[in-house]
Amino acid sequence: xxxxxxxxxxxxxxxxxxxxxxxxxxxxxxxxxxxxxxxxxxxxxxxxxxxxxxxxxxxxxxxxxxxxxxxxxxxxxxxxxxxxxxxxxxxxxxxxxxxxxxxxxxxxxxxxxxxxxxxxxxxxxxxxxxxxxxxxxxxxxxxxxxxxxx
Amino acid sequence: xxxxxxxxxxxxxxxxxxxxxxxxxxxxxxxxxxxxxxxxxxxxxxxxxxxxxxxxxxxxxxxxxxxxxxxxxxxxxxxxxxxxxxxxxxxxxxxxxxxxxxxxxxxxxxxxxxxxxxxxxxxxxxxxxxxxxxxxxxxxxxxxxxxxxxxxxxxxxxxxxxxxxxxxxxxxxxxxxxxxxxxxxxxxxxxxxxxxxxxxxxxxxxxxxxxxxxx
Ligand code: SF4
Ligand code: SF4
Ligand code: SF4
Ligand code: SF4
Numbered sequence: 430x431x432x433x434x435x436x437x438x439x440x441x442x443x444x445x446x447x448x449x450x451x452x453x454x455x456x457x458x459x460x461x462x463x464x465x466x467x468x469x470x471x472x473x474x475x476x477x478x479x480x481x482x483x484x485x486x487x488x489x490x491x492x493x494x495x496x497x498x499x500x501x502x503x504x505x506x507x508x509x510x511x512x513x514x515x516x517x518x519x520x521x522x523x524x525x526x527x528x529x530x531x532x533x534x535x536x537x538x539x540x541x542x543x544x545x546x547x548x549x550x551x552x553x554x555x556x557x558x559x560x561x562x563x564x565x566x567x568x569x570x571x572x573x574x575x576x577x578x579x
Numbered sequence: 580x581x582x583x584x585x586x587x588x589x590x591x592x593x594x595x596x597x598x599x600x601x602x603x604x605x606x607x608x609x610x611x612x613x614x615x616x617x618x619x620x621x622x623x624x625x626x627x628x629x630x631x632x633x634x635x636x637x638x639x640x641x642x643x644x645x646x647x648x649x650x651x652x653x654x655x656x657x658x659x660x661x662x663x664x665x666x667x668x669x670x671x672x673x674x675x676x677x678x679x680x681x682x683x684x685x686x687x688x689x690x691x692x693x694x695x696x697x698x699x700x701x702x703x704x705x706x707x708x709x710x711x712x713x714x715x716x717x718x719x720x721x722x723x724x725x726x727x728x729x730x731x732x733x734x735x736x737x738x739x740x741x742x743x744x745x746x747x748x749x750x751x752x753x754x755x756x757x758x759x760x761x762x763x764x765x766x767x768x769x770x771x772x773x774x775x776x777x778x779x780x781x782x783x784x785x786x787x788x789x790x791x792x793x794x
Binding site: 553 | 600602604608609613635636659660661663664665
């Protein structure tokens with residue numbers, strides 16, 4: 430691997446742009462993501478930056494059990510993200526539906542049914558450190574040597 | 580040219596490079612009191628199914644027979660991440676202290692609390708087809724009458740419930756452990772198990788029994 434490529438990869442590791450979407454959760458996971466931004470965890474020191482617009486992001490954090498209204502909108506939103514991209518399912522709702530996954534409920538979990546999910550973070554909700562560690566673990570693998578994979 | 584040199588002199592400062600590549604705060608750790616996924620302490624599980632009964636989430640915990648030693652079955656509670664919400668109720672209710680998570684057991688011992696439960700099996704006669712699926716699915720029934728487990732029919736009156744003369748009869752409600760397996764397997768949604776849990780505290784002069792229980 431050339432020196433330039435190595436430099437590119439190590440810079441990419443410290444420049445991860447995330448956007449997040451809530452497809453109907455109880456708000457617990459949203460609060461934990463919010464806690465990542467607060468000074469105690471200070472997400473930006475890890476080189477993770479949050480964007481409101483999915484078009485600016487590389488990583489989509491998905492929370493929630495996917496209500497009927499999200500079934501067509503979630504893939505639409507996923508398509509808006511430019512390559513390279515990964516989706517991370519956060520919390521039990523996104524992974525299994527958890528307590529909302531009962532007969533007669535208006536949800537359609539898991540998230541991986543609707544968009545490709547690279548990594549799941551179980552927990553109800555997961556701790557901020559679990560979220561940060563997961564993003565830091567998946568992003569370097571997903572974006573490493575991306576231009577060579579084209 | 581000046582802008583390029585200004586850019587380089589800004590970006591190549593040691594301080595900037597350090598803050599770009601390195602993290603300022605201490606590594607992320609979990610506090611000791613954090614209630615993580617319950618872990619197996621290796622104590623012997625008596626398959627009372629209390630943990631399955633109290634769990635608020637569908638499919639988060641199952642008590643499974645995992646092997647056999649010297650003619651005795653080995654049972655173990657198995658947890659499913661992605662379902663379990665780390666509420667710790669199974670840790671608190673387990674009479675054998677098979678599970679552990681955070682400082683739950685320590686706090687239960689300190690506060691001398693315990694849980695008491697009763698179960699009520701309700702069969703909706705209008706919906707029930709008398710198929711007997713519930714009595715075959717019930718793990719307690721299977722243990723009471725091994726013939727039921729292998730053949731699917733029983734003539735024993737010791738089981739919790741069985742079909743008698745085409746009608747589902749509940750015979751021994753008091754043996755029910757509240758695991759809700761029967762509810763899950765009824766195709767007609769005719770069955771429900773009401774679980775009544777009381778959280779109680781030992782009186783202070785009752786302290787000795789509390790210590791024994793918590794042991
Ligand atoms: S409550 Fe404890 S002893 Fe009872 S089945 Fe669960 S793990 Fe086993
Ligand atoms: S911690 Fe709570 S959700 Fe998890 S298995 Fe135990 S009772 Fe169920
Ligand atoms: S499984 Fe349901 S329908 Fe069948 S006997 Fe039991 S309660 Fe009745
Ligand atoms: S809840 Fe149903 S399956 Fe479980 S022990 Fe009671 S009667 Fe049997």
